[in-house]
Amino acid sequence: MILPIVAYGDPVLRKKAEPITPDYPGLDELIENMFETMYGASGVGLAAPQIGRSIRLFVVDATPFADDEDLSEAEQERLKSFKQPFINPEILEETGDEWAFNEGCLSIPGVNEDVFRCPNIKIKYQDADFNEHIEEFDGLLARVIQHEYDHIEGVLFTDKLSSLKKRIIKNKLGNISKGKVNADYRMRFPDIKLR
Numbered sequence: 001m002i003l004p005i006v007a008y009g010d011p012v013l014r015k016k017a018e019p020i021t022p023d024y025p026g027l028d029e030l031i032e033n034m035f036e037t038m039y040g041a042s043g044v045g046l047a048a049p050q051i052g053r054s055i056r057l058f059v060v061d062a063t064p065f066a067d068d069e070d071l072s073e074a075e076q077e078r079l080k081s082f083k084q085p086f087i088n089p090e091i092l093e094e095t096g097d098e099w100a101f102n103e104g105c106l107s108i109p110g111v112n113e114d115v116f117r118c119p120n121i122k123i124k125y126q127d128a129d130f131n132e133h134i135e136e137f138d139g140l141l142a143r144v145i146q147h148e149y150d151h152i153e154g155v156l157f158t159d160k161l162s163s164l165k166k167r168i169i170k171n172k173l174g175n176i177s178k179g180k181v182n183a184d185y186r187m188r189f190p191d192i193k194l195r
Helices: 027-040 065-067 073-080 140-152 163-177
Strands: 044-046 057-060 083-095 099-103 114-116 121-124 132-138
Touching: 027 044, 027 057, 027 083, 044 140, 057 140, 065 073, 065 163, 073 140, 083 114, 114 140, 121 140, 132 140
Parallel strands: none
Antiparallel strands: 044 057, 057 083, 083 121, 099 114, 121 132
């Protein structure tokens, strides 16, 4: 089932999300719905706060990046088969010289800006069966994971922009929270009052 994506301005996007346990109700269905919602919005990652749940869960499918000819064959191969839920993740290390990449967010449609992030991460997380993993990721995959991880920490990519960039996009962000935006997927807007 495709769920509505929470728009910029909703308080759930600013909360630090809570860990979950294996008895979390309907978890398998929730993960399936999150992937379906992400695909329906042409995304490569989706965090639970973006569907209104303040829990430490996000999903990533980096397959769309596998066709990028600027990437090495090894990175293309890794991206081609990478589809994973991350439960209760914790980034242990972020290393390397920060690099810029143009990021967007399903909760902030129509806004894309260059964001600087470290190229390498080490992360501890649980999979859908609650088996624990400690893995290292680099390049685009590390970036997607960092972006989604920020969501469960209550951080948005716009927080990482310069004060000048923030001023430039301030009106756009205000319009998004009021529903004055074109998105080709279902959204829930914080500043639209139901009658």
